[in-house]
Amino acid sequence: MKVIFMGTPDFAAADLRALHEDGQEILAVVTQPDRPKGRKHTLTESPVKQTATALGVPVLQPERASAPDFIETVRQMAPDIIVVSAFGQILKQELLDIPHYGCVNVHASLLPKYRGASPIQWAVCNGEEYSGVTTMQMDAGIDTGDILLQEKVKLRADETGGSLFDRLAEVGADLLIRTIHGLQEGTIQPVPQDGAQATTVRMISKTDGKIDWTLPAEVIERHIRGFDPWPSAFTYRGEKLLKIWKARALESTGAENACGCVTEVDGNTFSIACGEGILKVLEVQPEGKRRMDTAAYLRGYPVTAGEVLGEKG
Numbered sequence: 234m235k236v237i238f239m240g241t242p243d244f245a246a247a248d249l250r251a252l253h254e255d256g257q258e259i260l261a262v263v264t265q266p267d268r269p270k271g272r273k274h275t276l277t278e279s280p281v282k283q284t285a286t287a288l289g290v291p292v293l294q295p296e297r298a299s300a301p302d303f304i305e306t307v308r309q310m311a312p313d314i315i316v317v318s319a320f321g322q323i324l325k326q327e328l329l330d331i332p333h334y335g336c337v338n339v340h341a342s343l344l345p346k347y348r349g350a351s352p353i354q355w356a357v358c359n360g361e362e363y364s365g366v367t368t369m370q371m372d373a374g375i376d377t378g379d380i381l382l383q384e385k386v387k388l389r390a391d392e393t394g395g396s397l398f399d400r401l402a403e404v405g406a407d408l409l410i411r412t413i414h415g416l417q418e419g420t421i422q423p424v425p426q427d428g429a430q431a432t433t434v435r436m437i438s439k440t441d442g443k444i445d446w447t448l449p450a451e452v453i454e455r456h457i458r459g460f461d462p463w464p465s466a467f468t469y470r471g472e473k474l475l476k477i478w479k480a481r482a483l484e485s486t487g488a489e490n491a492c493g494c495v496t497e498v499d500g501n502t503f504s505i506a507c508g509e510g511i512l513k514v515l516e517v518q519p520e521g522k523r524r525m526d527t528a529a530y531l532r533g534y535p536v537t538a539g540e541v542l543g544e545k546g
Contacts, residue, residue, distance in 0.1 A: 234334075234413060237312040238281075239263040239298070244402045245318035246284040248339055251406035252316065257413065259290050260310050265321055266294045298322045307331055314416070316409065317371060326373045334416050336371040339405045341398075343367060343383055345431035348376035353401060354394040355434040358459035360451075363387055364397060366405040368412040370423050375433075379423035382412050393461040439464040446493035446543055450482035450510030465518075468493070469545040470534075478524055479516035485509070493543040495536055501528040503536045 235258045238249050252259055262285035270277040278286075285292045295303040298320075304327055307315070314334040317324070319341075329336045342352035344367040356364040365385040372378040384404050388397065415421035442464035444453055457466040457480055467476045483504070490496050490506035497504045504511045518524045519534060 234258065234417060235260055235311070235313045236413075237261050237263060237307060237310060237315045237332075238285075238318075239315060239320040239324075240281045240318040241265045241279045241321050242319050243280045244341065244398060244405065245320070245339075246280040247402040247406040248316065248318045248409050249281055249284050249288070249290075251410050252413075253288050253290070255410050255413075259288075260312055261291045261293050263293045263295065263298065263320070266296060298328065299325045304328050304331075314413065316413075318405070318409075323375070324371065329371055329373070337381065337409070337412060337416075338369045338371045338376070338378065339409050340367045340369055340376055341401045341405065343385060344369060344376060344380055345426040345428065347434050348431055349434040350436035351434050353398050354437055354459045356459075357388065357392055357394050357397055358456050360455050361388060364401065366401055366408050368408055377426060377428070377431075379425050381421050381423055382408055382415065384408050391458070393458045395462045437464060442466050444468045444477065444543075446505065447508040450507040450512045453507055453512055454480050454482040468542045470540075470542050472545060474520040474545075475542070476518040476524075477514055477516070478518060479514075481513045481515060482507075483511050483513055485511055491541060493541045495538050495540050495542070498531070498536050498538055500531065501526075503527065503531070505542060 236252060237260050238252060240248060241264050249262060262281060264279045264281040267276045267278050269275065282292050307328060308331050312332045314332045315336040317336055318339040324336065343363065343365040347355060363385045365383055367383045368381040369378045370381055386400055386404055442460050444466055457477055460466050461478060465476050467474050469475065492506055492508055494506045495503055496506050496511055502513050502515060504513045514527050516524060516526050517530050519530065
């Protein structure tokens with residue numbers, strides 16, 4: 234099958250590799266333009282572009298996939314199908330209508346739940362029992378097209394946004410290949426989404442990582458895992474930012490304490506009062522330093538019961 238692939242991050246790169254390994258004829262890879270990254274603002278290629286270059290596949294990087302000249306370029310290529318995976322731009326119906334098999338999207342949720350930009354992180358943050366991947370026949374809406382295939386994945390007790398990302402990328406690549414074969418063989422029956430069951434999640438920003446100590450400890454613990462590796466969960470200890478990478482939620486014992494107050498320091502860990510329960514801190518990262526277990530942190534940065542974490546200053 235003649236394929237145009239559209240994607241940008243690592244999650245999409247797994248789908249591109251699967252298409253190549255399956256022997257599909259990849260006419261071109263479309264990805265976002267190179268962007269400045271890091272403190273030095275170094276111009277950086279997307280993971281999909283890097284993968285396409287390694288595979289020897291032509292790369293297109295339009296600023297706007299809705300531009301008439303880009304749509305005409307796609308039309309001239311005459312693809313049988315366009316595969317879209319975390320591309321990062323909305324596609325016009327004019328583009329969706331070009332391929333014989335339409336445009337198929339690989340989405341990291343069990344649609345119609347978690348339409349939108351950050352389904353993986355929010356599945357962990359919200360304590361979902363299951364996540365998964367959906368292949369969908371794209372329409373003009375955002376994640377509203379008919380469902381082609383789905384596969385569920387059970388979240389682990391210690392699941393992080395990063396670990397679920399890796400697992401779903403592997404599942405999605407396999408599901409994509411099964412979807413393409415099913416479309417070719419005519420064995421897939423598209424199923425309309427139930428809009429009444431739909432939920433939408435917004436894009437995550439760096440500020441989402443700031444810990445709100447008035448929330449229950451179990452919610453904060455899920456946020457710590459969901460925002461690992463990005464944007465990472467953080468609080469302030471005086472003027473300094475302190476990232477918290479691992480923690481365990483416990484029920485409150487003894488006297489009530491203000492939210493964000495250190496309730497106990499035992500030499501290896503310290504505990505913080507939350508809106509409900511307490512959070513035992515297991516792994517942290519001081520500002521400008523590496524990640525470390527809490528015992529190592531306490532040796533260099535002593536913590537005392539009664540101090541309050543939260544606002545800067």
